[in-house]
Amino acid sequence: xxxxxxxxxxxxxxxxxxxxxxxxxxxxxxxxxxxxxxxxxxxxxxxxxxxxxxxxxxxxxxxxxxxxxxxxxxxxxxxxxxxxxxxxxxxxxxxxxxxxxxxxxxxxxxxxxxxxxxxxxxxxxxxxxxxxxxxxxxxxxxxxxxxxxxxxxxxxxxxxxxxxxxxxxxxxxxxxxxxxxxxxxxxxxxxxxxxxxxxxxxxxxxxxxxxxxxxxxxxxxxxxxxxxxxxxxxxxxxxxxxxxxxxxxxxxxxxxxxxxxxxxxxxxxxxx
Amino acid sequence: xxxxxxxxxxxxxxxxxxxxxxxxxxxxxxxxxxxxxxxxxxxxxxxxxxxxxxxxxxxxxxxxxxxxxxxxxxxxxxxxxxxxxxxxxxxxxxxxxxxxxxxxxxxxxxxxxxxxxxxxxxxxxxxxxxxxxxxxxxxxxxxxxxxxxxxxxxxxxxxxxxxxxxxxxxxxxxxxxxxxxxxxxxxxxxxxxxxxxxxxxxxxxxxxxxxxxxxxxxxxxxxxxxxxxxxxxxxxxxxxxxxxxxxxxxxxxxxxxxxxxxxxxxxxxxxxxxxxxxxxxxxxxxxxxxxxxxxxxxxxxxxxxxxxxxxxxxxxxxxxxxxxxxxxxxxxxxxxxxxxxxxxxxxxxxxxxxxxxxxxxxxxxxxxxxxxxxxxxxxxxxxxxxxxxxxxxxxxxxxxxxxxx
Numbered sequence: 180x181x182x183x184x185x186x187x188x189x190x191x192x193x194x195x196x197x198x199x200x201x202x203x204x205x206x207x208x209x210x211x212x213x214x215x216x217x218x219x220x221x222x223x224x225x226x227x228x229x230x231x232x233x234x235x236x237x238x239x240x241x242x243x244x245x246x247x248x249x250x251x252x253x254x255x256x257x258x259x260x261x262x263x264x265x266x267x268x269x270x271x272x273x274x275x276x277x278x279x280x281x282x283x284x285x286x287x288x289x290x291x292x293x294x295x296x297x298x299x300x301x302x303x304x305x306x307x308x309x310x311x312x313x314x315x316x317x318x319x320x321x322x323x324x325x326x327x328x329x330x331x332x333x334x335x336x337x338x339x340x341x342x343x344x345x346x347x348x349x350x351x352x353x354x355x356x357x358x359x360x361x362x363x364x365x366x367x368x369x370x371x372x373x374x375x376x377x378x379x380x381x382x383x384x385x386x387x388x389x390x391x392x393x394x395x396x397x398x399x400x401x402x403x404x405x406x407x408x409x410x411x412x413x414x415x416x417x418x419x420x421x422x423x424x425x426x427x428x429x430x431x432x433x434x435x436x437x438x439x440x441x442x443x444x445x446x447x448x449x450x451x
Numbered sequence: 452x453x454x455x456x457x458x459x460x461x462x463x464x465x466x467x468x469x470x471x472x473x474x475x476x477x478x479x480x481x482x483x484x485x486x487x488x489x490x491x492x493x494x495x496x497x498x499x500x501x502x503x504x505x506x507x508x509x510x511x512x513x514x515x516x517x518x519x520x521x522x523x524x525x526x527x528x529x530x531x532x533x534x535x536x537x538x539x540x541x542x543x544x545x546x547x548x549x550x551x552x553x554x555x556x557x558x559x560x561x562x563x564x565x566x567x568x569x570x571x572x573x574x575x576x577x578x579x580x581x582x583x584x585x586x587x588x589x590x591x592x593x594x595x596x597x598x599x600x601x602x603x604x605x606x607x608x609x610x611x612x613x614x615x616x617x618x619x620x621x622x623x624x625x626x627x628x629x630x631x632x633x634x635x636x637x638x639x640x641x642x643x644x645x646x647x648x649x650x651x652x653x654x655x656x657x658x659x660x661x662x663x664x665x666x667x668x669x670x671x672x673x674x675x676x677x678x679x680x681x682x683x684x685x686x687x688x689x690x691x692x693x694x695x696x697x698x699x700x701x702x703x704x705x706x707x708x709x710x711x712x713x714x715x716x717x718x719x720x721x722x723x724x725x726x727x728x729x730x731x732x733x734x735x736x737x738x739x740x741x742x743x744x745x746x747x748x749x750x751x752x753x754x755x756x757x758x759x760x761x762x763x764x765x766x767x768x769x770x771x772x773x774x775x776x777x778x779x780x781x782x783x784x785x786x787x788x789x790x791x792x793x794x795x796x797x798x799x800x801x802x803x804x805x806x807x808x809x810x811x812x813x814x815x816x817x818x819x820x821x822x823x824x825x826x827x828x829x830x831x832x833x834x835x836x837x838x839x840x841x842x843x844x845x846x847x848x849x850x851x852x853x854x855x856x
Contacts, residue, residue: 190660215782274640278632302781302804303660306640308628311596315632318496320712321596323625326775338716342776344621344730346721351714362775362782404637409667413658416812421830423819427837434813434838435845437829441811443733443757443790444846445853 180234180334181292182224183285184258185313186217188242188249189303213249216298218256220360223328224296225257231330235259237289241269241280247383254378255370262288266387271400274304278312279402283393284386285317294337295357299324307359314357321357322350328358452506453484453494459502466494466503471605471705489608492633493601497710507635509672518674521552522612524603525563525575525583526594526620536571537563539730540618542578542687544680547645548616549579549688554647557613560584562606562702564599566592576697578688584610588704590711594622597711600629602704607634609702612675614653616645619679620729627679637670638677643684643787643808653678662807682730683787684808721776728777733759733790736779736806739766740795740816740835747772749839750794756846757790764796780805794835798823815839 191210221238228234238253240246241264250261264284272280285292295314300307307323314321325339326347340349342361352358370378388398396402422433438444453475462480474487475494482494482503495503523544527535541561548559558581563572565587572583586602599622607615607630615630617623619641631638644656648669653676656667670676728734735754737747747761754761761777768778779786781801791809796802798814798821806812807826814823815835824830831838 273637274628275631275635275637278628304640305659305785306628307624308631308638308640311625311628312632315496315600315629318498318501320496321625321629322713323596324621340719342621344727345718346776347719348715349717349719351716353712356712362778404631404635404673405639405668405670407666407668408654411665411667413662413665413807416826416828419824419827419830421819421824421827421832423832425831425833427833427841430815430831430833430838431841431845434815434829434831434842435849437813438757438790438846439849441790441828443811444849446849 180227180231180294180330181289182227182234182236182294182296183289183292184217184221184224184236184238184253184296185281185309186221186238186240186249186253186298187214187301188212188240188246189214189301211245211248213252214298214301214303216300216302216360216362218298219362220296220298221253221256221258223325223358223360227294227328227330228257231334237262237292239281239284239288240264241272241277241284243270250383251378254381254383255375257374258381260382260384263383263385264387264391265385266398268388268395268398271403272398273403273405274306274308274312275404276398276402278309278316279393279397280391281309282313282316283391285313287391288384288386293334293354295319295355297357297359299359299361310357310359317357319356320352321359322352323359324361325358326361453488453490454504454506455482455484456502456504457481459500461500461502463499465497465499465707465709468707469493469497469601469705469710471602471703489605490634491601491605491608493605493710495633496597496712497707510674515674518611518613519555520557520610520612521548521555521559521614521616522607522610522675523548523559523561523580524615524617524623524626525561526618526622527563527565527569530570533568534570535565535568537561537575538618538620539687540620540680540682541575543682543685544616544618545575545579546688547680547685548614551614551645551647551653555613555651558582560610560612562586562603564591564602568592572699573693576693577690579691581694581697583699584702585699586702586704588706590706590708591704593715595711595713596625596629597713598706599626600633601706601710604630604633605705606702607675615675615677617677617679619681623679627677631677636673636675636677638679639668639670640679641681642678643681645678645680652676658808662804681787681808683732683789721774728760728762728779728786729784731760731786731788733757734762734779734786734788734806734809735759735792735794736762736764736796737767737772737794738764738796739770740797741767742795742836744770744772746836749836749843753792753839753843753846756843756850759788759790762786764802793823794839796823797821798826
């Protein structure tokens, strides 16, 4: 079995700052990490590999050259090899162009895959769109928000337990297909020193646009179907209050009065 | 256009069975498309050998101008008594769809998918819809990504709307990109603001980087312009009178079992009614400051008194006090209820990004320096365990008093 895990490198969200004058992101000095949901997807792949010996796990990413560090992390966490698609032509891609490119990367580098795993969403864009778009571009079925998964006995199907609004459901899908990972029950492991050293000798290949069977007009900013016209900081809560030194009775009264003024609770004095 | 690779086609006939427009037939041991083809793409995914492909051209400005009308996906949920009816988010979408359509001078159509159990379709007419496109088929008895994508794509191909909106619910968020990819459409996720600019384009505004910035996005090259809209951000459309022109049209649905490639083999509903935190209007969230699992009863009671649900921080999920489906924050669920009360949650950025778009935020925490206080409308420094019982009782009393005029 060959499992492709598509991953994204994202800025560490707690460090994101906005330039108030220009309304743009300040990227300098912001650490990059492997997107947490992509790490869950990788964990799921490693789990499936354990259940099905002989399985190969291939981490794939699209991004600037520094995305290597996210792929190195994947190799440390158990991926067998990694592929980075990196080219100036890919820059500025929206989800449609990203999905197109990643589909082309998988077709070029791992044409005989059985399963594609993705994270449910990335923590920077939060769109959750690239996974289903890859599935559609490759004509594959999809199961989203998976928490655990197992291959069928003949390995022609996969059973995925997934989160739905009313709880969980188990869905069966024939392979090849696409599964997205939510936070599962799998415990996140820190890679051992040996795993870190071993990762350095695992293959990490880089592809550029010329290696892919894709029209240049579908790549990057030029290939994107959406266009960002404005970026601005969100409205801040200007009139927030913090009350200190109240006894429980005073605190209770303050909260009740506030909830009544905001009409979440009936009664009280009308607010002005 | 749709092309058939004659060398690969094994003339199995699935495409013919699946096509909603009767636009492909198998003749001379090979599938042949005809002039009825709308490029909806239903046949491409169902082909077991991958013999079909669609090459789309970007439409010219003249072609784009032919697209008109605002289409809304009327996502349904199962109601007691074995009925299917549109969810609350559909009414929220309708209020926005109405505004957009009025600015464009166009009409609002809701597409509703289900089987014979569908109800509540006419109610949509009293909430701003001009028309309902009803799609009924035994295979649409429950949501499946393949079945719903096929039917909606064929509706879009036939209707040619200028705007298509879906709720950013779990189903909406997986369905929208599938449709956008199939029909090569620009799509913006999780919008919190929609408008029409002077070029008659939809301007879609959404939070990014966990709510740290807002981005306004347009889809200048493709029609319909697609967006998913975050639930609980917009008020539901007011109940009004049904317009005289309101009508319900039934769309003929062609769907084969083979087109649906996933099968639900087991359902495990959580017994707690509080599970759906994404759609909740009022959330009371517990953090480590609640000290132990038993104290969550106080949170649950307050949530119930306010007609809301309980949720929690990552810390208490990791301690196994609550399941992960109730976790608010970066590695959990992003919520934007009307009211969010954080109890004993310090407010690490990873938590705050999951709730900062709530309309009103109240926090109770012992630590006056807790970062949660930076995002609150009302912050109380104090011991929540002492405050909550009295508060819950006071809220119940207020409700009882209000009920007795």
